[in-house]
Amino acid sequence: MWQGKVRILSNEEVAPDCFRMRLEAPEIAGEARAGQFLHVRVVVGYSPLLRRPFSVHRISEKFKVKDSRLQNVEILYEVAGKGTMILSGRQVGEELDILGPLGNGFDLPGDMETAILIAGGIGVAPLLALAQEIVQSSKLKVQSKKVHVIIGAKMKKLVLCEEEFKELGCQVRVASEDGSLGYSGTAVGLFKELLSTLNFELLTVYACGPEVMLKKIAEITSEKKIPAQLSLEGRMGCGVGACLGCAIKVKNSKGKGKDSPADGGQMEEADFSYKRICKDGPVFGADEVVWNRR
Amino acid sequence: MEPKVNLSVKVAGIKMRSPVMVASGTFGYGEEYEPLVNLNQLGAIVTKGITVQPRKGNPPPRIVETSSGLLNSIGLENVGLEIFIKEKLPFLQRFNTPIIVNICGEKEEEYVHISERLDKVEAVSGLEVNVSCPNVEKGGMEFGRETGTVRRLVSKVRKVTKLPLIIKLTPNVTDITAIAQAAEDGGGDAVSLINTPLGMAVDIERRKPSLANVTGGLSGPAIKPVALRMVWEVANMVKLPIIGMGGIMTAEDAIEFLLAGATAVAVGTVNFVNPSAALEISRGIEEYLVKNKIRDVNKLRDYGARWKK
Structure with a gap:
């Protein structure tokens, strides 16, 4: 864990309102794992007050080389409010105060043979780092061609990272x-179709995207007994587990809730607890999350 | 080399190397920030509020950012007294920094039980009696809004412990000086002020309150002038030493509190933004003293007493 100022190397709009920012951050590049995040102070002053969390999107392959200018980390973000609006205006060469890498990161089972990565919208951000980590790992059996990536977006011009995943061999x-590009429908629909047409051995599903999408993926993987890991987001304060602001409801492993439907509204007090998205997550097992009824 | 100026203070008998502490609820149990902050350099660490039984806390969303502020309704989530003693204190004990445990309860007996138990625990330097948490259904702030209630609770706790008692006050009262006086009358050794004023925010797209608990406590720069005013008022009316807090972000903010009459200060929300803030603020106070040829930080609090309305 490190906090300090890093230089902005690029900050480009890669799709309408979606930006990719590259940072010269040797302290982060050597340590960060896919699924972890950076807590970014978008301004020097206190408006907005809090840092903003962004998934590690891509880590420079050259982080092992000595030249610190090549030890880069990228974030991918959508302009969704005041903080990201300010961030999108930050210029190349300026310094940015970052804290990270934070959180737990994705777990890569050693015996995994197939991975399905499901991205909804800007949720693609941590999954590129994950694909990178899977493909580059010498410890894993899984081949790049057994890494299936589903990119879901509202429309063609908002489809992110298609080429980057292909370059990794996914x-x-x-x-x-x-319906403006590829399958007409949601990432979940495409995921269902993929599951029904192919027979997967030792599969792990990874997903990041809107809560409604993650909830559906959790239902599907739970029913089919497929292990699934979800990267969640929440309003964060400290990012290090101190303020307890980013609570998420999870089933107690010993409680009755363990095998019951993941519906928060019907749970007994003894059957759930809260975890911190920032410290205990942001990656959670799909079967532990209790979803909100909205 | 000897420091050029004295930064050490004594609050309620607790000696601190610096007047800058970290406020309850903003620094977890210390371990969360240990990778980033040298805990040996803090004035004191005030822990997350501890209750007899573990508490889950309130449903999310628990926090929302507002203009120059942060609204929270955590709901006193904590591991509970015994797990705190067994699993959290041993870590904190490794550092040469006073540990002040913030204690809270739904009933008077719970405050008494915790105080009695912690009285026997060597690692604890003092208790911050939380009669000001605005985010729990029962207890917390309920105990801090009337002079009689405050006096009675503090005197009950006083009977079971020799530990320094710092009473943490809520600003959600008509006259905070009367509450501070009640804390003194009950046998308190110091007061912490302010806890968070109650606030609220609405999500206009969802047409619902931004916090699941509807209301929450406001912290951050937005509340600093209010906190400062209250510290000054209490300093002029009550003899107890004051730990000033509420929106301190910089050394200049901290110095304002010290000049207004606080013996020490605590930083809270700024920890989330800049984990090293307490240490930087401490250095900033030192530089201010050197620059102004003031040899002792304890000289600052005399100034507030001279200001007249």
């Missing part, structure tokens, strides 16, 4: 809600 499928 099998990439695209879903657009308006």
Whole structure:
């Protein structure tokens, strides 16, 4: 864990309102794992007051080389409010105060033979780092062609990272809600189709995206007994587990809730507890999360 | 080399190397920030509020950012007294920094039980009696809004422990000086002020309150002028030493509190933004003293007494 100022190397709009920022951060690049995040102070002053969390999106392959200018980390973000609006205006060469890497990161089972990565919208951000980590790991059996990536977006122009995943050798499928590119429908629909057409051995599912998407993926993987890991987001304060602001409801492993439907509204007090998204997550097992009823 | 100026203070008998402490609820149990902050350099660490039984806390969303502020309704989530003693204190004990345990309860008996238990625990330097948490259904702030209630609770706790008692006051009262006086009358050794004023925010897209608990406590720069005013008022009316807090972000902010009459200060929300803030603020106070040829930080609090309305 490190906090300090790093230089902005690039900050480009890669799709409407979606930006990719590259940072010269040797302290982070050597340590960060896919699924972890950076807590970024978008301004020097106190408006906005809090840091903003962003998934590690890509880590420079050259982080082992000595030249610190090549030890880079990227974040991918969508302009969604005041903080990200300010961030999108930050210029190359300026310094940015970052804290990280934080959180637990994705778990890569050694015996995994197939991985399906499901991205909803800007949720693609941590999954590129994950694909990178899977493909580059010498400890894993899984081949890059057994890494299936589903990219879901509202429309063609919001489909992110298709080429980047292909360059890593992944099998990439695209879903657009308006049918303007690839499968017509949501990432979840495409995921169901993929599961029904192929027979997967030793599969792990990884997903990041809107809560409604993650909830559906959790239902599908739970029913089919497929292990799944979800990267969640929440309003964060400290980012290090101190303020207890980013609570998420989880089933107690010993409680009755363990095998019951993941519906927060019906749970007994003894059957759930809260975990911290920032410290205990942001990656959670799909079967432990208790979803909100909205 | 000897420091050029004295930064050490004594609050309620607790000797601190610096007047800058970290406030309850903003520094976890210390371990969360240990990778980033040298805990040996803090004035004191005030732990997350501890209750007899573990508490889950409130449903999310628990925090929301507001203009120059942060609203929270954590709901006193904590590991409970016994797990705190067994699993959290041993870590804190490794550092040469006073540990002040913030204690809270739904009933008077719970405050008494915790105080009695911690009285026997060597690692604890003092208790911060939380009669000001605005985010729990029962207890907390309920005990801090009337002079009689405050006096009675403090005197009950006083009977079971020799530990220094710092009473943490809520600003959600008509006259905070009367509450501070009640804390003194009950046998308190110092007061911490302010805890968070109650606030609220609304998500206009969802047409619902931003916090699941509807209301929450406001912290951050937005509350600093209010906190400062209250510290000054209490300093002029009550003899007890004051730990001033509420929106301190910089050394300049901290110095304002010290000049207004606080013996020490605590930093809270700024820890989330800049984990090293307490140490930087401490250095900033030192530089201010050197620059102004003031040899002792304890000289600052005399100034507030001279200000007249």
